[in-house]
Amino acid sequence: MAMVVNGNELSRELKAGLKDRIDALRMAGKRTPCLAVILVGENPASLSYVKGKEKACASLGMDNRMFHLKENTTQEELEHMIRKCNEDPDIDGILVQLPLPKGLDEFSAIMCIDPSKDVDGLHPINVGRLYLNNPGFAPCTPLGVMEVLKKMHCDPAGRRAVVVGRSKLVGTPVARLLQNANATVTVCHSQTHDLKYICREADILIAAVGKPKFITEDYIKEGAYVVDVGVNRLSNGHLCGDVDFEGVQAHCTAITPVPGGVGPMTITMLLMNTMKAYEEREARHGTR
Ligand code: NAP
Numbered sequence: 001m002a003m004v005v006n007g008n009e010l011s012r013e014l015k016a017g018l019k020d021r022i023d024a025l026r027m028a029g030k031r032t033p034c035l036a037v038i039l040v041g042e043n044p045a046s047l048s049y050v051k052g053k054e055k056a057c058a059s060l061g062m063d064n065r066m067f068h069l070k071e072n073t074t075q076e077e078l079e080h081m082i083r084k085c086n087e088d089p090d091i092d093g094i095l096v097q098l099p100l101p102k103g104l105d106e107f108s109a110i111m112c113i114d115p116s117k118d119v120d121g122l123h124p125i126n127v128g129r130l131y132l133n134n135p136g137f138a139p140c141t142p143l144g145v146m147e148v149l150k151k152m153h154c155d156p157a158g159r160r161a162v163v164v165g166r167s168k169l170v171g172t173p174v175a176r177l178l179q180n181a182n183a184t185v186t187v188c189h190s191q192t193h194d195l196k197y198i199c200r201e202a203d204i205l206i207a208a209v210g211k212p213k214f215i216t217e218d219y220i221k222e223g224a225y226v227v228d229v230g231v232n233r234l235s236n237g238h239l240c241g242d243v244d245f246e247g248v249q250a251h252c253t254a255i256t257p258v259p260g261g262v263g264p265m266t267i268t269m270l271l272m273n274t275m276k277a278y279e280e281r282e283a284r285h286g287t288r
Helices: 007-027 044-060 075-087 106-112 124-131 140-151 171-180 195-199 245-249 265-285
Strands: 034-040 063-069 093-096 160-164 184-188 204-207 224-228 252-255
Touching: 007 044, 007 140, 007 265, 034 044, 034 075, 034 265, 044 063, 044 265, 063 075, 075 093, 075 106, 093 106, 093 265, 124 171, 140 171, 140 224, 140 265, 160 171, 160 195, 171 184, 171 204, 184 195, 245 252
Parallel strands: 034 063, 034 093, 160 184, 160 204, 204 224, 224 252
Antiparallel strands: none
């Protein structure tokens, strides 16, 4: 019977550890970590993600500054706001909620974030550090995948890992984190031939495709560790992953469900990254 990793439970465990550390700082009269979130416009999904982040910070006693800019904000105004957050000594982490409204340049905005406060891990300096295996900030969903593997007691070292999907936000950084953890990694995408054959060689299979139940049991090596990053909404309103959970479960050592697998880990890893940014800044500048 496969181990089913409950991402909500794992998130709760990690957040409880973070809360203890923040409580200890407060008890010692020290400054506590602070995450700034910059939202431009009224995209309902973005508004809901930002609310989720505010709630998560509040539940830990982590400080949170929310900057909600109007839809017609100019690039200059947005970048001015980012620079103000860069310079604010009380802010440790900065997240610019994506996507930005049409007409705003996301790359240019991300380039403005101080890499030492880039808790979303999207600044090219942090992307480069991930590729050099010189840890800066890695993106949150890929970090969540690595925590899930830890929970599965799966050390990637020496194992064959296959990542299906090569997006900038998920597939590519997950592959790099796995390689940094000494797995032998193959990255597959829409042009890959013999996908099923390649997946059947995987000790660790990461699905980040965005296609409901795309990975069926005939893609699975007996005893594999399977992490499903996909979130797909079906016509009946239900969510499902990229993996056919029912069919695959019987063949693997461990698997994540959707919903309730990798999904809840993303915000948790953002909070972990903010704590790391705080600790690194305190180490550089001394405790206030
Ligand atoms: P994406 O940008 O659309 O990338 C999908 C990747 O899958 C692409 O690299 C694409 O290849 C590849 N692909 C598409 N069809 C394929 C096929 N038939 N065979 C093999 N590969 C194929 O999506 P994403 O942002 O990486 O997200 C992937 C999934 O994860 C989505 O369901 C998304 O909702 C979910 N997600 C979840 C979280 C979370 O849980 N917190 C966070 C982010 C994303 P090409 O590069 O060749 O086009």
